[in-house]
Amino acid sequence: MPPRSMRAALIETPGSPAVAGERPEPARGEGEVLVAVSAAPIVPLDRLCASGTSYFGVPSTPYVPGVQGVGLVLEGSADLPKGTPVWFATNAGMQPGDGSMRSVAAVPEHDVVALANGADPVLVAALGLSAVAAWMALTFRGGLTAGERVLVLGAGGVVGQAAVQLARSAGAGRIVAAARGERSRERALALGADVAVPLGDTASDDVADVTELADRMRVDGPVDLVVDPLFGAAAAAALRVLRPHGRLVNLGSSAGETAPIDSSTLRSRSVAVLGYTNNELTPAQRAEALAHVVAQVRAGRLTTAHEAVPLVDVTGVWDRGGDRIVLIP
Template sequence: MKAIVQDVYGSADVLQLRDIPTPAPAEGEVLIRVRAAGVDQGVWHLMTGMPYLVRLFGFGLKKPKVPVRGREVAGVVEAVGAGVTRFQPGDEVFGTCEGSFAEFVCAKEKLVARKPANLTFEETAAAPISAVTALQAVRDAGRVAPGQKVLVIGAGGGVGSFAVQVARAFGAEVTGVCSTGKMDLVRSLGASHVIDYTRDDFSRAGVLYDVIVDTAGNRPRSVSRKALAPKGTLVIVGGEGGGKLTGGFERSLGAPFASLFSGQKFKGLVSTEKYQDLEALTSMIEAGSVKPAIEKAYPLAEAPAAVASLHEGRVRGKVVVRI
C-alpha cells in the first residue's frame, strides 16, 4: 500500500510517499480502508519531534517510533481482529489511530465510531481529534451552560471552528477571535460577535466572559484573565510558540496552580480519545448543530503541503488528505 512515511524528525520535507506492507488487525483492532485523513497540529509536532516533550511521551527519542504520519481517519472497515464486536467489514467509520496518511490503517475498536450519515468522508476526517477536543473543552472543562458568554480564541482554526459551534449548541452567546481573513468563516459558524485580533484587543474591550476557550496557544494567562468574569473559567487547549522543551505547553501545565490563588478557574485541557465522545459528536453533527469547515482536500502525495499549510496558520478551519 502507499503511505506517507518519515525516517527522521524534521520539516515537511522529511515526509515521503512510499509503498509499505499493508497492516493486519491485531486483537481488538479494525483494519480500515482509508478514504480521508484529517490534519491536526499534532501531526506537525510528531513530524518535527518538537517540542522535546513529545519525544519524552514515548513517540521516539531519536526518530519517530511510528513512521507513518496522520492520526484522524475516516473510511470503511476492511477486516476485524479477534474480539471485535461493534464493527464488521463494510461499516463506514471514523476515529483516531497512528498512521492514517495511508491506504490502510489499523485502529483500536475503542477509538472508532460509525461515521455521521450526513457527512462525506472528507468532512468526517476533520472531526475525530479537533471536534472531540472542542467538545471536551466546552462541555467538560468549561462546563458551558445556556445563556453564558463564551469567548473562543483561535476561532478560525481546527479546534476553534468546532468550539464555536459546540458552545453555540450548548446555548451560549459566542464571540470568536480570529484574523481578518477568517472573520466571515467564524460568523458563518454561528458566532454572535467576531473580533479581529490584528485590529482590536479583546482584553481591553470591557466585556467579561463566563468561559474563555483559548485554542491559539500563545497568549499569557494574564491577558485572557482580564476578559474573564470573577468566577469565570479559562480553558487552555494545547500550546504553541514556546521553547524547545515544552513548546508553550507550560501554560496548560501551570494552569491548575494558578487557580489556587484566584476565584477564576484556569484549566489546561489534555483531551482523551474514546468512542463515546465520537458518538456524542455524531449526534450533534446529524442534528445539524455542528459541521466541519474544510478549506481544502489534498491528495495523498501532497500530504506534506497540507501539513506545512496548517502550521503556517493559513488554513480556515481544517485541511484533510484525500486517499
C-alpha cells in the same frame, strides 16, 4: 505469498516533509480491526512528531504518519462488522508503528469508534479530535450552561471554529470570537459568533498590550467562559474579561507556553483556570464526544474550513498553514 503493496505517506527523515510511496498492506492481528481509510487529516501533532523534536523522541523511520483517520471496516468483529463507518486513532510518531495516511490500516479495536451513517467522512476527519477538544472544553471541563457568555480565542483554527458552533448549539447566550486575521473573524461571524475582535500581538507580555487586548475582548461586556487554545497574552487578557467565578479552559499553547497572569485578577474575581487534554478521556468519553460531533455534522450545525488533497500530493501540502488538509488515499 507476499503482502500486496498500498499507497502511503512516509516520513523518511525526521524534520523533512512526508513523501508519497508504498507500504505492504497490513494483515489483521489479534484484537485489531482492518480499516479501508477514506480520509486522514494532517494535524499539528503529526508534524510535531515527524519533526523529531517532540517529547516523544525521534521516531524510527520510515513510518506512515497520521494520528487519526476515518474509513470503513474491512475486517472487524461482531461489534464492528464489515462496512461499518469508523473513526480511529493511532500512536504514529509517538510509538513505533504506522498511522492513518495509507490505504489500509490495522488498528487496535479499542482505538476504533463506530460512526453513524450519513456524515461526510472528509469533514468528520477534518474536525476529529479538534472538535472533540472544543466540545469537551466547553462542557466536560468548562461546565457551560444555557445562556452563558462565551469567549473563544483563536477562533480561526479548527478548535476555535468548532468551539464557536458547538457553543451556539449548546445554548450559549452570547459568543465573542477573537482571531488574528480579518478572514478568520469574518468566518467566525458566519459560523455563529455574535461579534469578532482582532487578537493583535499574542506574543507580547507587555502590561499595556494585555490591557488593550482585554479592552477589545470586553466589547460585549464580561463573559462566563473562555475557550483558550492559545495561552500567552491572549489568555492573560481574557482572564480580565471573566465575570466573578468565571472559568478559562486552556487546551493549547500556540501563542506561548507562559502567560503574564497577575494574581490580583485571579483573586479579585475568584476565577478558575482549568487545563484540558484529550489524553485524559476514557474510550467511552471519546466515543460519546465523537458521536456528538458527528450528530452535529449530520444536522448541518458543525463544519470547518478544510481541503481534500490526494495522498500522492502530500509533500506539497505537508507544511501548508491555513485550512485543514485532509488526505484521500
